[in-house]
Amino acid sequence: MRIFLAGFGVVGQSFAAQVDKRTQELVRRFGLRPRIVAVSDRGGVAADPKGLQVKRLLEVKAAKGSVAADRSFGKPGVSAAEALEESDAEVLVEVTPTDIKTGQPGLNHIMTALKNRKHVITANKGPLALALPALLELAQYNHVILRFSGTVGGGTPILDFAKKCLLNDRIVAVRGILNGTTNYILSRMTWEGVDFSTALKAAQKAGYAEADPSMDVDGYDSATKLVIIANWVMDMKVTLRDVSVTGIRNIDLREVKNAYDKGQEMKLIASIDSKLTVEPKPVARTDPLCVSGVLNAVTFKPQHGAEQTLVGPGAGGIETANAILRDLIEIKQALYPTFEV
């Protein structure tokens, strides 16, 4: 399978390293031989139709800051979109940084790939939050597959679970903790009695929160994930504008303590029923959803069966790379199904 890798930051490098390390196993277990034929970053593109050496890509990136600096295969200044038009890659793996205002440059990459009949796997939430209904239609129109397991839950296969394991049922409601950073902050407020800004500083120090924490603490990261779940799992045609979003910045320590005294914990809950909402809410401590620290948890309510809760770690470079690999195997299996007894 020939891969175009757009974005070569933490996730992109981790994905390339895993593909390299696990090639033999992937061939043996799944008949999948991934070959990275092009990589793009801010400096340009490196491309070789025969397949690039991952070790060399990582070295050039570390030494020169861009894969485009490779002497033999580098094309400085060439954009990913240009290179995509010409590439014979079958799959685009899109892992450029998330921008929820414009969706760029990911949105452009994804649309170019789909129009050129390339399958797309992305871990970039921006384009999906803004245009997922349109992108799914574009993929269908061009008879290619669009997958994005890494965008929700990272290491925890939340989307796959709902789609594959509850397949004879219909999800009618979802409630979840979809952001590890805010859950870490709220856990510290609950267990240590510290206020929001102290807990936020601790999260930043531990590497769980960014210097600008607004995507997380204002609820937009949770909201983008909720949009993706709504479209993919519940066939709703919604974007970020359809979500009512309240973050945790204004939570008073007294609210947190009051909840605790009633056997509850304050959590940033993302939910879908008749509408899409992200807001802080008390959750009973005996509820399986009530997980601590940077864990994510989602409860699905099916029409026929009983509620199911899935708990696991949120995003992380390796986890997200793993999710992309899962999508790649799934595309391979959808294209060339094998009968397994």
Add this chain to the structure above:
Amino acid sequence: MRIFLAGFGVVGQSFAAQVDKRTQELVRRFGLRPRIVAVSDRGGVAADPKGLQVKRLLEVKAAKGSVAADRSFGKPGVSAAEALEESDAEVLVEVTPTDIKTGQPGLNHIMTALKNRKHVITANKGPLALALPALLELAQYNHVILRFSGTVGGGTPILDFAKKCLLNDRIVAVRGILNGTTNYILSRMTWEGVDFSTALKAAQKAGYAEADPSMDVDGYDSATKLVIIANWVMDMKVTLRDVSVTGIRNIDLREVKNAYDKGQEMKLIASIDSKLTVEPKPVARTDPLCVSGVLNAVTFKPQHGAEQTLVGPGAGGIETANAILRDLIEIKQALYPTFEV
């Protein structure tokens, strides 16, 4: 899809009722038109190659105690195995009562079906606990599919989750609460400070424990489920004899209280690493595995990714029937794969 339904108790009747109620939806969503061509119970068999009417089966069963009493289609005294040999059913749904000593009559039904090249879906743990490695081989040899989602977790797709959602990884360890009855008893001991026999009586009164509770409280129900997980998810070739089993009958209330004072709860934990074990153990209250009441929970530890925990209700007539339907859809899709974008 022509179905032979062996066993017409709570699960069998619930399955038949669901198939009947949801036929139109199954045709539309999955191209699956299930037709029950034979049903067996202790009194004999009812069979009609054109398909039996579920409403009529339920009425005859309620009025006369056996489907074999049906005037037109009943065959009193005919055994399920005999009828299976002659039936043109494509799939056997085996839901006779569990016997973990002999596996019968389910073991005989399943082997007869596999040898006659019929796919098999079973919710009967007995045959699987005693002979799962052999049955999987027999299915493979005859090029048919053997599925048993309803045996572990009932309403919670534990087997599917591990197999489908973690497919690019390898599960290296499992830890779980696989029995709702014992978890209910331990939860009451923990929260209300009552001793084992009082909690057991409460469980019996609430309908969660049988009059003879030994399968549950002595750990054998958990052990059979562990055997199924080990074979299916981890490719181990093991049976019930390979599990070291300790139940909860001898748990002292002081142990439960001591654990609680340390921020833990006593749980009946079934685990697989280098060996298979069922035994009571303290679990940290912050561990996602630490669920209350009749819930089940399983934590999978993959080789590459991070730990995942799945939480949901254990067995129940409707949940198990739902799991059988899930397996039926999966068999349909494995036999006639469709390309889905």
